[in-house]
Amino acid sequence: MxxxxxxxxxxxxxxxxxxxxxxxxxxxxxxxxxxxxxxxxxxxxxxxxxxxxxxxxxxxxxxxxxxxxxxxxxxxxxxxxxxxxxxxxxxxxxxxxxxxxxxxxxxxxxxxxxxxxxxxxxxxxxxxxxxxxxxxxxxxxxxDLENQRLSAELSFLKSQINPHFLFNSLNSIYSLAYQKSDTTPEAILKLSEIMRYMLYECNDNKVDLERELQYLHNYIDLQKIRFGDNAFINFDVTGEVTSQQIVPLLLISFIENAFKHGIANDASTPIILRIKVEDGHLFFFIQNKKHTHNRDSSGGIGLANVRRRLDLLYPGKYNLDIRDEADTYTCQLSLVL
Structure with missing residues (x-):
């Protein structure tokens, strides 16, 4: 006053x-x-x-x-x-x-x-x-101090996403360039579109869910370019997504994890990704077959990041179930939009 x-x-x-x-x-x-x-x-x-x-x-x-x-x-x-x-x-x-x-x-x-x-x-x-x-x-x-602390922590967590994502994507494009693939320019263009969204379009606390899903589509397209005809992923979106909003860059870590540590080139065990929006709730499901030889110690950074962001931005409004079994890795997330 x-x-x-x-x-x-x-x-x-x-x-x-x-x-x-x-x-x-x-x-x-x-x-x-x-x-x-x-x-x-x-x-x-x-x-x-x-x-x-x-x-x-x-x-x-x-x-x-x-x-x-x-x-x-x-x-x-x-x-x-x-x-x-x-x-x-x-x-x-x-x-x-x-x-x-x-x-x-x-x-x-x-x-x-x-x-x-x-x-x-x-x-x-x-x-x-x-x-x-x-x-x-x-x-x-x-x-006010707590809000400032949380805002600083969220900014730090969000700043970790870009380098983490860029590191993985550049690895994929490097692999294409090393193979002298004709799809390398297309992959670079797709990465440019993704980075434009990450840098300029998701600076608000929440973004349109439809736009975030388009970002996920672009990422998956980039991975398909990397794998060529050997990329198998069943991606299914149902429900009304046009009038909903979500915290940006929240779901990408799960998909990154599936491509990085899972098997995406086996038609018999494709990556399964389902997103459903119903009554103001989002239901996210992803499952992949695991690479038994891939034990990258840095792989947990993205998931630890998203857990913390969920705790800060959706307290009491989400449920995350991760099942790390012998042959498969499954993530199920439900949250109130």
């Missing part, structure tokens, strides 16, 4: 507070208009002054800095000082303040003790307000 608006709210609340109790006293018929103005307006200003001295000066200067003894001394001095100020005001307006109904004047001790109680209440209320504001402020700061 901006400072000017906050001051306006404080003034409005105090005016309402004074007007409410002054109206009750006036319509009760026991006090004259002059007495109401003295008791509720003058003493209201005095009590509110004590409130803000504690709120704006004493707590920040002493209590927040853990100078408890000094704070206690200043509170005691404030109580005595405002008690004397109130008694001086009462003596000035003796007929409205100090005189009782039977014509006897209230003693200094009794009046002073009553003012201490009222002043203590206002000091206590100011402390409650200060601690409440500080608590909410600290909570907001903690949330």
């Amino acid at each position: 901006k400072k000017g608006w906050r001051i306006f709210c404080h003034i409005l609340i105090w005016l309402g507070f004074i007007a409410f109790f002054a109206s009750l006293a006036r319509y009760s018929g026991k006090m004259t208009i002059h007495a109401v103005l003295v008791v509720f307006v003058l003493y209201g200003v005095i009590n509110i002054s004590a409130f803000y001295i504690n709120y704006l000066v004493l707590i920040p200067r002493f209590l927040d800095k853990k100078k408890y003894k000094l704070y206690a001394l200043w509170i005691l001095a404030t109580l005595i000082g405002f008690g004397l100020i109130k008694y001086g005001a009462g003596a000035f307006f003796k007929s409205e303040i100090l005189m009782r109904t039977k014509g006897h004047e209230t003693t200094f001790i009794k009046y002073f003790s009553n003012t201490l109680i009222i002043t203590t209440i206002f000091l206590f209320l100011s402390a409650v307000l200060k601690f409440t504001n500080d608590w909410f402020l600290n909570e907001r700061i903690q949330r």
Whole structure:
């Protein structure tokens, strides 16, 4: 809340507070208009002054800095000082303040003790307000720091995807170039389209699911160029994908893993990839036969990355089941879009 608006709210609340109790006293018929103005307006200003001295000066200067003894001394001095100020005001307006109904004047001790109680209440209320504001402020700061930390972590995780993907794709294109394949230029063009999407089109927190699926198609096409006629993958998408959004680059690691560690050139055991969208949920399934001789220690980077991104971006909204069996590797993911 901006400072000017906050001051306006404080003034409005105090005016309402004074007007409410002054109206009750006036319509009760026991006090004259002059007495109401003295008791509720003058003493209201005095009590509110004590409130803000504690709120704006004493707590920040002493209590927040853990100078408890000094704070206690200043509170005691404030109580005595405002008690004397109130008694001086009462003596000035003796007929409205100090005189009782039977014509006897209230003693200094009794009046002073009553003012201490009222002043203590206002000091206590100011402390409650200060601690409440500080608590909410600290909570907001903690949330902001946590959001900044999560944002930095997500940026770092996302930055890992591009080099990881590029490393694997360049390996594939290098293999084609080494074989002097005529499909090398097409593979480079396909990689260029993929990198354009990764660099320029998926900078938002979420992207259109349809566009993300097109990116997956491009990646699979790039792998088919690499394998030529020996690439076998059953890729099936069902459901309404045009009106959905998803966190970008979330599914690619599973597909990369299947091509890198699986067998893609056997027609009898193709890579099976199914994506289904139903009632705002995405169901992802991929299965591949494993290369028993491929044990690349870096292969877990992508999947560890996607697990962490799911934890951060879809907390409590996803289920990931990975089954690493003797001959097959299966991943099933369901999440709320």
